[in-house]
Amino acid sequence: MERRLIGKAASPGIAIGRVVSLRPVSGVPRAGAAPDLERSALRQAIEATKQNLRSMVARLAGDEAAILEFQIAMLEDPELALEAEQFVGEGQPADAAWLRSMDMEMARYRASYDVHFRGRVSDLADIRDGVLSHLRSTPEHDPIEPGQIVVAEDLAPSHFLRMDWTSGGGIALRAGSPASHVAMLARARSIPMVVGLGEAVEGLTGLTVLDGETGMVIGSPVEESLTQAQAQALRLSVGRREAEQRMREPAVTRDGKRLSILLNISSLRELTGLMPEDCDGIGLTRTEFLIESALLDEEAQFRAYAALVRWAAGRVVTIRTLDAGGDKPIPGYSPEGEANSFLGLRGIRLSLSRPDVFLVQLRAILRAAALGPTRILLPMVTLPEEVGEARSLVNIAAEQLARAGLAFVVPPIGIMIEVPAAAMAPEIFPVDFFSIGSNDLEQYACASARDALQLAGHAHNLHPGTLAMMAHVTHFARANKIDLGLCGDAAGNLAMLPTFLEMGIGSFSVAPGCVAELKAAIRNHRASDGTSIVA
Amino acid sequence: MPEARASAELTNRVGLHARPSVKLTQIAKRFSARIEIATSLDGPWTDAKSPVKIMRIKAVRGEILHVKAFGADAASAVAAVVDLVQRNFDEE
Numbered sequence: 001m002e003r004r005l006i007g008k009a010a011s012p013g014i015a016i017g018r019v020v021s022l023r024p025v026s027g028v029p030r031a032g033a034a035p036d037l038e039r040s041a042l043r044q045a046i047e048a049t050k051q052n053l054r055s056m057v058a059r060l061a062g063d064e065a066a067i068l069e070f071q072i073a074m075l076e077d078p079e080l081a082l083e084a085e086q087f088v089g090e091g092q093p094a095d096a097a098w099l100r101s102m103d104m105e106m107a108r109y110r111a112s113y114d115v116h117f118r119g120r121v122s123d124l125a126d127i128r129d130g131v132l133s134h135l136r137s138t139p140e141h142d143p144i145e146p147g148q149i150v151v152a153e154d155l156a157p158s159h160f161l162r163m164d165w166t167s168g169g170g171i172a173l174r175a176g177s178p179a180s181h182v183a184m185l186a187r188a189r190s191i192p193m194v195v196g197l198g199e200a201v202e203g204l205t206g207l208t209v210l211d212g213e214t215g216m217v218i219g220s221p222v223e224e225s226l227t228q229a230q231a232q233a234l235r236l237s238v239g240r241r242e243a244e245q246r247m248r249e250p251a252v253t254r255d256g257k258r259l260s261i262l263l264n265i266s267s268l269r270e271l272t273g274l275m276p277e278d279c280d281g282i283g284l285t286r287t288e289f290l291i292e293s294a295l296l297d298e299e300a301q302f303r304a305y306a307a308l309v310r311w312a313a314g315r316v317v318t319i320r321t322l323d324a325g326g327d328k329p330i331p332g333y334s335p336e337g338e339a340n341s342f343l344g345l346r347g348i349r350l351s352l353s354r355p356d357v358f359l360v361q362l363r364a365i366l367r368a369a370a371l372g373p374t375r376i377l378l379p380m381v382t383l384p385e386e387v388g389e390a391r392s393l394v395n396i397a398a399e400q401l402a403r404a405g406l407a408f409v410v411p412p413i414g415i416m417i418e419v420p421a422a423a424m425a426p427e428i429f430p431v432d433f434f435s436i437g438s439n440d441l442e443q444y445a446c447a448s449a450r451d452a453l454q455l456a457g458h459a460h461n462l463h464p465g466t467l468a469m470m471a472h473v474t475h476f477a478r479a480n481k482i483d484l485g486l487c488g489d490a491a492g493n494l495a496m497l498p499t500f501l502e503m504g505i506g507s508f509s510v511a512p513g514c515v516a517e518l519k520a521a522i523r524n525h526r527a528s529d530g531t532s533i534v535a
Numbered sequence: 536m537p538e539a540r541a542s543a544e545l546t547n548r549v550g551l552h553a554r555p556s557v558k559l560t561q562i563a564k565r566f567s568a569r570i571e572i573a574t575s576l577d578g579p580w581t582d583a584k585s586p587v588k589i590m591r592i593k594a595v596r597g598e599i600l601h602v603k604a605f606g607a608d609a610a611s612a613v614a615a616v617v618d619l620v621q622r623n624f625d626e627e
Binding site: 066067069070073074077079080105108109112117120123292293331332 | 546548552553554556557560561582585586587588590591593595596597623
């Protein structure tokens, strides 16, 4: 009988295949022997795990190889097994001793306040299970055949990388998170993945359909469900190819409206392989990532901004001034120990409190603006005085550059609409353009932290209350002929595109990887009425 | 026995994290000198050839990494480690 399970979408696409269950390493606990024998069993198990990883690394490159090279380096270090060998000396079997020592090591990582170190717990679990499977002489896992749908509690990065995904396949996890390492790897290899399916995954057997767009998993599908899934899989693969072939063409709806598609950029590397003709410019430069190690280095900042302006070849480049603080701290710059950093000194508030740092950035932007069309975008603006103070500092930067005899242009100045109060009173801001930051607007409007929203997966749609705020500011911009665009993650959410177009948003700024599909979706859109669209 | 010391600020994005730790131990192992690192001059000092121990320091961006080495090639060992830190572990 057909069974339908709903989880969280973690990697898009449709997979159709047979289920293979990965059981957690359990095996039969060792009876234990003399400490010398147990010690040498442990050493052999570590050696065997290392050999497995080495043969895998040989087939990988880049980030994938680096994740495993770290695991190999840890296994090569005698320090790792020191505690376990001590427990063995006290008479414990090798597997129990290893488990106990690795759990202690993992507890040390979990205790770290740094997210990067906490994130390595899963790598240690991976190392622990690899060695354990050799100690308990169970095979590490069932052999996986290409195209199968892997069902497991969670999936370690090394397990994912060990599998053969060249003929497709899918992943259905009882637990897991769309933000995990393995979800990132699955998206990079276009392997559909659904997480958080709960206990119901235990019952999955035989032929199964997995939809990584909606988070739906169908066990033993009836003929009709199977045919539908096959058609959808075909549409997706053809659609993706067509979209990429037509990426360079402008985004025009079926009823002839031309929309602007711009890029969100955090580093110059992201432009690799892209041509300026693929887009209408850069809609958001996250300078807190681009120049975070050069806050006081005007020349380094100028070089970075100038590279963007030159790349865009006459298209507009929007540079957002530092949006540090909140979930993007810059050590030594953003305040430490604030009770609630998301509601505290961040974005423009922080920049205005540090005019020494802000002026360096403004001078670098003004100089880059002399090379091509550039706009300044101010983040987290709440009060008109903040815009006024920023303008005064722009004028001071211009005077300083004039005195130094350097070329500059004072560019248009706009603000992010991401504070609900600002969205509801756009008329108080004397600015040249608005850019809606849907991520922060949603989190402030819904009193939900950004990472909690992330857990809702890719299918997450904006709250109707957030949409009402966006509509308010959009109508004001249209009535007053002020340029307006959308630059949050929602801009790349194709399910919401009709809503945004109907609202009158005519400019979308998205991650480079979203451009082809967004343009394809726009080409398929026809407005139900004849409302005009703000360019 | 020759001894050398130096210090450098961790300026790479993630600090002494998985990949930087591996790179640091790979460089340290090229030298015969005993090499130790610490985030405070008062210690505790950690063997720079052990990735397991280095990861336990959990040194983050902005901390100062102190390096000392003992042995015939102590001076070049310290220079190589400091150079790696100052190159941001070749990550950025």
